[in-house]
Amino acid sequence: MKLIFEKTVKGRDGYSLPQDLFDDIRIEECLPEYAINKGKKLLSEVSEVDVVRHFTKLSKLNYGLDDGIYPLGSCTMKYNPKINEKLASLGNFIYAHPLAPEETVQGCLEIIYDLNKLLCEITGMDEYTMGPAAGAHGELAGILIMRKYFVDHGDIRHKMLIPDSAHGTNPASAAMGGFQVVEVKSNEKGTVDLEELAKLMDEDTVGLMLTNPNTVGLYDEGIEEIEKIVHGKGGLLYYDGANLNASLGIIRPGDAGFDVVHLNLHKTFSTPHGGGGPGAGVIGVKKDLIPYLPTPNVTFNSNQKKYYLSDTGEKSIGMVRAFWANFSVLVKTYTWILSMGPDGLYNTSETSIINANYVLAKLKKYYKPAYDRYCGHECTVTGREYKKYGVKTLDIAKRIMDYGMHPPTIYFPHFEPYAEETIMVEPPESESKETLDKFIDIMIKISDEAKTNPELLTTAPHNTPIRRTNDALAIKRAILTYDDELKLKDELKYQEKDIDF
């Protein structure tokens, strides 16, 4: 589609300037010569109408959750309730300045304080911090807390254990936290190999980062043993909450012995993904780790009946961001929890687990499961069988688009020999049986097409706004801005139809 720059008509404007531009003050009176830009920086010149049409058209090239199922494994693409948005955008919240006097922001502080208590109850932890902006940000904060805890106890450790099935953020966060990553292999059941864990867990290891159910959607039944092994060597257990949607009201990470937990509020707690954020990656800890939480936290003075932002103290890892939290995401989370109640939360996990197992049961004849057992809230099957027809999992995913649905997560997790050519389906509780049946039908149809007409898959998608992209070219001939494109104008030679569709 045409870029906003290509819609520019010189002299057009899309903004209404105030009547009074303080013309009585000269520019030289307020800004030093060394700092004033010569001329105006070129942006675009379009009217408000142009902007509205441009972005409306762009939006139509996207597929959103309100368009249909979004069964991305490990992403928990569940319905984003509309009331959450309304309440998060109340004027008293969105115009609240983060450094406004405490007495003027009691409402914001109350939400942060109350949400902390709710999340503690839901996960069995003792205290949360709302600072981290996303899951990986929470991981980093959590790992820094673990680090500080050991340093504080004069017990310097260098290694972090991470299962081979973990999200890439786990090892990347551990490395940012200064730790050497040691990979723990999964066993044939798809869970942590206890013998290997016992061998690897030593007194130079801070602990283990675990997702449970893990990233193939399987509950680690060895969790009690894992807890004993890690704590037995004085280590700490880190819970990656990406898959909490399978546990609400059933099991709490705190009760299973986890010491640090991060939650992706934009997954389990229904806040929208926004095309890749903003979310929030709040972290919860057990009592012993509270002093190390990032600063500040919110406290309540029951005598004065007032909430405060207070410094966590000298043991704190410090700040992980400017200001306090992705506040509007917290309001949405708070709203969601209150609209679900305890039964709604249990129903959420129960339904999502039934959904995933239903999909698994119906698909396993056509797509071999990575592990033949019941799954949590997501199931992992593989497209291996179709390799002999020249069809890869990627092709299956692209073909799903032709049927007007978003494909599941593919090639993740990936580790030999079980999880190859993986297709990971997460059908959250907000997907109805009818939607699942339609998805299953399409998957079965595609499995048939793979055998009878593989080319249909290898050239898919056919019905999407654009088709397969040349990703290698994007790297070799890096065009990262419109100005890069302008420099290559002669070489590119786009036809009108190539840029205006």
Next chain:
Amino acid sequence: MRYIPTTEKQKEKMLKDIGVSSFEDLIKSIPQSLRLKDKLNIPEAMSESELEDNIFHIAKKNADFYSMKPLIGAGSYRHFIPEAEKFLLQREEFWTCYTPYQPELSQGTLQSIFEYQSYISRLIKMEVVIPSIYDGASATAEAALMSLRLTHKNKIIVSNLLHPHYRETVKTYLAPHETEIIDLPYKNGLVDMEKLKILIEEDAASVIIQSPNFFGGIEKISEISEIVHSKGALLINVIVESMSLGILKAPGEMGADIVVGNAQSLGMDLNYGGPYNAYLGTRKQYIRQIPGRIVGETVDVDGKRVFVMTMRAREQDIRRERATSNICTNHNLNVLASNIFLSLMGTEGLYQISLLNAKSAHYLENLLLKSGKFEKVLNYPFYNEFLLKSKEDVSTVNKKLLENNFIPPLKICEFYQAENLNNVLLFAVTEVLSRDNLNLVAKILSE
């Protein structure tokens, strides 16, 4: 439950199809001993109308911020946001979609990011722009880490006039790397050049400055960059008030090697501190060390011009512990907000509003100085924030302002303990304050 379509009867049918007799059969792998025995102890589900009442009630415990005008910035600036932006942002195709891993179904998000990269590249004069890191503070920390990787050195020099939260965040991120962090003092509201010359040595990876700085001061970036480069270090320039970019010279033009910007001013509400967004710009030669996602242009099989996430092999999902950063989910919706905002503003709009901010701030400073109730403590050129020492106790001043529906300025002593900054306020003025508003402020404070 209105968000869960499956009925109890359907669940039974599904369990039957799975081949189990009860839900319990599916979760046998969860040890009984660890199961919750009772219902979660949280409030029972509220209806939508009860929910509204409840949250309205809590929101009312805040001040009526909608009708208040802020005289405070300090990292969070209230600028006017056109309704068209807010309206477009809420389109579900943008609002509810996932990270654009499947370009065939996400050209809307991808093209928007590309346009944003193009805008920011022109505003800061950098070839490469990472569109989104969570916020200015975490992006500054990422830039610091990037400078360590690029130079293989482990010492950074940080201006004292970098936003205190940003400084704290940099310290937090660098703690595991045992990086030596040296404070660069200020003199008269700007970086102390003589001190910089003394502090900088060949072992420094980078120098981090902010301009306009925390006091609002406009740094002499070209001079600083010469000093920094003479010792082989990189200059990281942080912009906290991005509205300044419409009128101020681009840092890339003045020798900055990495530019980090808090994008909140470009179309984001205050939201009690977040979510905001930050961009990170640099030169092409440093591209292999950039953190986070970036979008590039390519073609599809039909030859259409399309956009994809690119240079992905740096990222955590591919490179794992050797990734340039752990960042995954970022703030892409905020990128879209800024893109729409900048499109509406256009060349002329951004220039005019940017200039207006500077003018109205100077207008207020002048009025307050004339009132005789305030005096200048440091003399430096500023953009839209400035320091003034009050003759009256600042708490009294702020109380008066609050009573008159202004969010009061920052008491600078909350962040800086220098003696001459006692009883000093950091005022911020943006275009949302009209001449009448500013005259009223001066009037209230003259009484």
Next chain:
Amino acid sequence: MSNKVIENLYYTKSDEWLKVEDGIGTIGITDYAQDQLGDIVYLEKVEKGKKLKQDDTLTTIESVKAVSDVKTPVTGEVTEVNIKVIENASIINKEPYVEGWIAKMKIENKDELKNLMSAQEYSEYRKE
């Protein structure tokens, strides 16, 4: 699935090949490896004169969607680097065994060759 194997080369489990001539070993990655990686876009610079032990990382290779270490099959010193491949890594996709060689090394210990696979063994090892 592409898995061309050339006779008279040595192979590793991590999918490198080694050609030995007069005590000099030429190193590259196998057809199977390039196929698994997909579009190769970048090869980290290899330092001439660098001494490496068997299984040390010689360089890192990046494709659009993957990244992988190239291990050195034998201990020795890097004597030559294929500049053409550094400049245009996609040569490896087209011709992994001839033009796509990555570096040459002076082999220090010929006994190490015993740890490597023959063409036939490798072919068996990477059979689907």
